[in-house]
Amino acid sequence: MNDAAIQALREAIRVSPDNIPLRQHLAETLMGLARYAEAEQEFKHALSLSPDTLALKIGLARAFMQQDKNTAALVVVEDLLKRPNPSGQTHVLHARLLVRAGEIERAVREYKTGVGLDPEAADLELAGQLGIGADANDDDVVEGRVRSHYGDEGDAGSEVSVERPRIDFRDVGGMDSLKDEIRMKIIHPLTHPEMYKAYGKSIGGGILMFGPPGCGKTHLARATAGEVKAGFLAVGISDVLEMWIGQSERNLHALFERARDSRPCVLFFDEVDALGASRSDLRHSSGRQLINQFLSELDGVQSSNDGVLILAATNAPWHLDPAFRRPGRFDRILFVPPPDAAARASILRILLKGKPVENIDYDHVGKKTDAFSGADLKGLVDVAIEKKLREALAAGVPKPLTTKDLTTAAANLRPTTKEWFATARNYALYANQGGLYDDILNT
Numbered sequence: 010m011n012d013a014a015i016q017a018l019r020e021a022i023r024v025s026p027d028n029i030p031l032r033q034h035l036a037e038t039l040m041g042l043a044r045y046a047e048a049e050q051e052f053k054h055a056l057s058l059s060p061d062t063l064a065l066k067i068g069l070a071r072a073f074m075q076q077d078k079n080t081a082a083l084v085v086v087e088d089l090l091k092r093p094n095p096s097g098q099t100h101v102l103h104a105r106l107l108v109r110a111g112e113i114e115r116a117v118r119e120y121k122t123g124v125g126l127d128p129e130a131a132d133l134e135l136a137g138q139l140g141i142g143a144d145a146n147d148d149d150v151v152e153g154r155v156r157s158h159y160g161d162e163g164d165a166g167s168e169v170s171v172e173r174p175r176i177d178f179r180d181v182g183g184m185d186s187l188k189d190e191i192r193m194k195i196i197h198p199l200t201h202p203e204m205y206k207a208y209g210k211s212i213g214g215g216i217l218m219f220g221p222p223g224c225g226k227t228h229l230a231r232a233t234a235g236e237v238k239a240g241f242l243a244v245g246i247s248d249v250l251e252m253w254i255g256q257s258e259r260n261l262h263a264l265f266e267r268a269r270d271s272r273p274c275v276l277f278f279d280e281v282d283a284l285g286a287s288r289s290d291l292r293h294s295s296g297r298q299l300i301n302q303f304l305s306e307l308d309g310v311q312s313s314n315d316g317v318l319i320l321a322a323t324n325a326p327w328h329l330d331p332a333f334r335r336p337g338r339f340d341r342i343l344f345v346p347p348p349d350a351a352a353r354a355s356i357l358r359i360l361l362k363g364k365p366v367e368n369i370d371y372d373h374v375g376k377k378t379d380a381f382s383g384a385d386l387k388g389l390v391d392v393a394i395e396k397k398l399r400e401a402l403a404a405g406v407p408k409p410l411t412t413k414d415l416t417t418a419a420a421n422l423r424p425t426t427k428e429w430f431a432t433a434r435n436y437a438l439y440a441n442q443g444g445l446y447d448d449i450l451n452t
Contacts (some may be wrong), residue, residue, distance in 0.1 A: 013231075015039070020166035029059050036068055045075040046304045059424070063089070063096065077248060079109050080280055081222060082194055082325050084432060097127025105135055109246060112284055117141060168211050170270045174235035181225065181232045182359055182383070183352020187343055191216065191233050195318045195339050199237050199273055215307060215319035215338055217281070218347035219326040221429035224324035228277060229345070233320065235274035237441075241275050242268050246283045249299075257300040265306045265317070266433040270285025270382045272316030281321035281326040300330055307338045326430065347382050347426045350375040356383055357415070367409035374415045380424035 019036045036051035052069040059065065068087055073082035083106050089099045100123030107116035117139050124131050178188050186298070186369065194216055198205045218226045227243070234241035243262065249260045261284075268276040279283065285300055305311070307319065321339060323329060335340050348356060354375035370376060378386065393414045401407045437446035 010037055015042075017219065025115075025385075027058055029055050029065075031066070032058075033065060036065075036072075038073060040068070040075070043075075045072050046388075047071045049076070049368070052423070053423070064340045065094075066104060067098055074102075074106065074109075077245065077247075078452045079106060079283060080221065080328075081105055083110075084325075090389040097123040097125070097130035099123070100126065101132055101135070104139070106130070108135070108138065110250065113139065119390070133352050171236070171240040171267065171274065172231075173238075174231045174241050176228075176233040178232050180235075180359060181229055182357075183348045184225065184229060184345070187218075187229065188346060190341060190343055191229075195275075195320075196234060196237050199239070199318075200425070210320065215321065215335070215339040216320045216343060217329075217339035218323065218328065218343050218345045220319065220445075221347060221382060221426040221433075222324050222348055223346045223382035223425060225383040226345050227277070228383070230275060230277040230320045231323065233318070237273060237275075237318075239273040239275050240268075241277065242271070244276065245277050246280055249284055255298075257299050261299065261302055261306060265314075266312070268313070268317045273318065274316070275318045275320060278319075278321040280323060281333075282325050285329050285333050291372075294439040300332075304332055304338065329407055342445065346448065348382055350379075353374035353378050353381060353386060356386050357390070360387060364394070365407055366410040368412050369410065369415065373412060374419065377416050378419050378424075380426050381419075381422075382426050384426065384428070385422065385424050389415065389418045390424065 013394065015035070015038065018031070018038065022028065022031055022035065032051055036048045036055065039045070039048035039051060049069065049072040052072055056062065056065045056069065066089055070082045070085040070089075073079070082102075082273075086103045086106060089095055090103060100119045102123075104120035104123065107113075107119060120135060120139060120141065124352055181188070187252075211237060214374065218229070220226065224273050231241055231243075244264055245347040248264065249257055251260060265276070268274040285303055285391055307314070319339075322345075326342070334342065337374040350372070352375075354371040357369075357374055358370050378389065381389065396416060396418070397408055397410055433446070433449050437449040
């Protein structure tokens with residue numbers, strides 16, 4: 010299906026905005042075209058109209074998973090599994106997410122449960138990956154149990170490249186209090202080492218950032234490296250987790266060693282809760298071994314972490330093992346909230362830099378985008394630009410963006426942060442040991 014057909018569907022939705030089957034059809038079509046971010050928005054719009062529709066929730070989870078938003082996908086799937094009589098498709102989707110989290114044997118059980126409930130939910134690729142029905146004599150994976158491989162699998166540390174970011178704090182809109190915390194913990198020790206040495210403070214340490222997705226945690230980490238002209242090593246779940254016994258731990262060690270060889274270096278872990286889930290929630294020893302390895306690397310048991318600046322981000326800090334919050338590990342836990350009105354205006358200025366604009370009242374647009382994340386603002390700008398491009402192509406000349414273009418786009422978008430806060434406030438109310446989540450309740 011081409012862009013003209015997609016546009017036709019969008020026009021039909023404008024005429025009939027409450028037509029849920031039409032919105033679902035558009036979302037599924039976008040999924041087929043690998044336009045997952047757009048599909049995510051359409052599924053969310055449809056769910057706002059029909060919150061209990063199973064197919065829409067599964068579609069949203071699939072859209073999250075295709076964008077590697079594994080935590081968000083897991084939140085949706087786990088909610089579906091808590092309901093009476095979850096579908097076979099839900100169990101199979103859960104199995105795929107468990108594979109990404111390295112819980113292979115649990116994934117096998119979920120897959121078999123799903124296919125038992127609904128044979129049409131079978132996924133041959135996933136079944137092959139899990140070794141379901143494999144020959145124990147010839148296959149490396151048999152019913153989720155893997156043979157130990159040593160030395161013949163490459164280390165992730167050799168594949169992940171060390172960046173030299175060209176951005177710094179000037180490219181980050183707002184977040185002034187967070188920047189001050191990072192300066193004190195990470196930047197000043199590098200720029201004023203003699204002061205910290207006098208007080209016996211080492212150069213290094215960890216900061217854990219948490220908050221709703223799309224609020225700039227990764228961008229801030231990258232800008233931190235650029236601020237001190239340090240290397241930047243971004244680590245995702247797929248860079249660490251492997252099916253082979255012991256390989257995940259070796260990957261993690263290799264990544265720390267890569268950072269130590271490149272010091273000063275900012276080592277950034279995205280979705281760190283997937284690597285450091287609470288051990289009390291883990292059923293298998295493999296997950297616990299990875300967490301123990303992670304804690305050992307943070308402590309610098311075998312090698313010093315002096316000059317390695319460790320940042321991590323999570324959307325679900327309540328899933329992280331408490332041991333990570335001890336002094337010397339992630340001893341600074343910073344809430345990254347959605348930007349306030351002034352910060353939103355600042356972000357918009359950065360996003361529109363170099364683009365044709367005409368007397369935009371950034372402060373006015375900032376006030377009209379309450380609860381929008383940085384990612385939401387980028388989506389707003391993209392929507393406004395697409396509309397302006399259509400006008401420019403029809404007229405044959407480019408037309409500048411105006412304040413009205415941005416406010417009109419904002420009126421048709423919903424902030425994605427509200428969904429996160431709905432879940433987060435439950436944890437803040439009932440699992441707020443030591444006031445860790447007070448910032449959530451006060452936002």
